[in-house]
Amino acid sequence: MKQKFLIIRFSSIGDIVFTTPVIRCLRKRYADAEIHFLTKPENKIIVESNPNIDKVLLLKKSLFETISELKKEHYTAVIDLHKNLRTFAIKQLLFTKNYSFNKLNLEKEILIHFHYNLLPQNLHITERNLVAVAALGVEDDGEGMDYFIAPQHKVDIEKLGLVNGNFIAWVIGAKHFTKVLPTEKVIESIRLFQQKIPDRKVVLLGGREDVAMAENIVSNFTESVVNTCGKFNLSESVSILNQSKIVISGDTGLLHIAVALGKPVVAIFGSTVPEFGVFPKYGKFKIQPSAIIEMKDLDCRPCTKFGRNSCPKGHFLCMKGIESQRIFAAVKNILNDLEK
Structure with missing residues (x-):
């Protein structure tokens, strides 16, 4: 049988x-x-x-x-x-x-x-x-995670004014509040990108629940930021992500999909920690430079396994304490590594 x-x-x-x-x-x-x-x-x-x-x-x-x-x-x-x-x-x-x-x-x-x-x-x-x-009798082949994009979900990014491999994809949302970098931190970071790597557009990725945040971010910029939040389904968003140069994300599903696709990532952790076993782990044929940004010595984290709808301490330092300069430096270091 x-x-x-x-x-x-x-x-x-x-x-x-x-x-x-x-x-x-x-x-x-x-x-x-x-x-x-x-x-x-x-x-x-x-x-x-x-x-x-x-x-x-x-x-x-x-x-x-x-x-x-x-x-x-x-x-x-x-x-x-x-x-x-x-x-x-x-x-x-x-x-x-x-x-x-x-x-x-x-x-x-x-x-x-x-x-x-x-x-x-x-x-x-x-x-x-x-x-x-x-x-x-199943053995690990070392090839890491997979994600397969159906042909009908592949997005022509030229229609968005983008060039394959020449933009930064930023996943701005998450299911839980304490996994989301505050809007002002995203804006500060993008301003640094504009000043120091002006040839790189930033594409905002997220669902319908992230539209208001994305519109707030975009209102601070001109053509250098493209908002796709709420406009595409999951696999279409993955298609856009897959055509980026580098991905910035919190501890959320699109971060792990980016790793599965062999994309360089900057992973930003707030109330959860990489030690839970969710750090970027690439397959042996997809190894890429990556960075983890977190408030490592903050004694109140982790405060949850999954994320919370509010900070139990009220200060949200695990995300508010992350400086935009750290995010820019991580992105710049990865871009330099990719150019070697």
């Missing part, structure tokens, strides 16, 4: 991208198997163009309706890369072998509340995910 695997990851954008090494390496190990992926409907776009996935299944409002659909597939094994109560129920009711990974939630909570770091050093989430399938 043909082997059939179900991989589960409901959300979020970055975490789904972190599963892609498992998908690819599983395909390499079981070339003739069927690989299915279960996620939320809004995240279908992230995986639907992945050639290593045979079928994308969508989580329904009724969990039992979802399980009923899954039972018809007769899976050889379930690979749970989300690991919550819903995935526990799915695994129990499918009555098949299942594999999961250590989310290290206790270690994260100890770091947040006691600032004592018991997390594995320099171990990326993608590597923890791959541990889940080691028992299946």
Whole structure:
């Protein structure tokens, strides 16, 4: 009987991208198997163009309706890369072998509340995910994360007045407030870019929820800043990002997609920290210069695993304390490295 695997990851954008090494390496190990992926409907776009996935299944409002659909597939094994109560129920009711990974939630909570770091050093989430399938004989090929852009989502950036490889893509938004660099910091940084690297346009990337912030930023400039927020879907935004020279982003999904595509990045961390396993990690064929900017010695961070809607201390120094000069210097150093 043909082997059939179900991989589960409901959300979020970055975490789904972190599963892609498992998908690819599983395909390499079981070339003739069927690989299915279960996620939320809004995240279908992230995986639907992945050639290593045979079928994308969508989580329904009724969990039992979802399980009923899954039972018809007769899976050889379930690979749970989300690991919550819903995935526990799915695994129990499918009555098949299942594999999961250590989310290290206790270690994260100890770091947040006691600032004592018991997390594995320099171990990326993608590597923890791959541990889940080691028992299946799946090995890490070292090629890092994947993201596949469907042909219909490729954007002609010339229509935006842009030249391929000659602009800076800045992801200005995030799901949580404490992952977003304040507007004034973005404006200050872009002014530095204008003064010192005037040949580089800046393209603002984000969703509909970032439109007001983007319009505020653009109002301070002329043609040097292009606002795409709310005008493109996720994969179209990724297409624009993929044609940039360098990407600036907070700890959000587009940061990790940029790394998956082999783009040089400046990663800005606020209330979360790279030690959670979310630092830029490139595949062996996509290695690029990168930089991490954070308020390293601020004793109140990390204050959360995911991000918050407000600063619990009220000062938001993890983002407000980041100087625009640091961002410019990181960008300039990467540009210099790329020109060597």
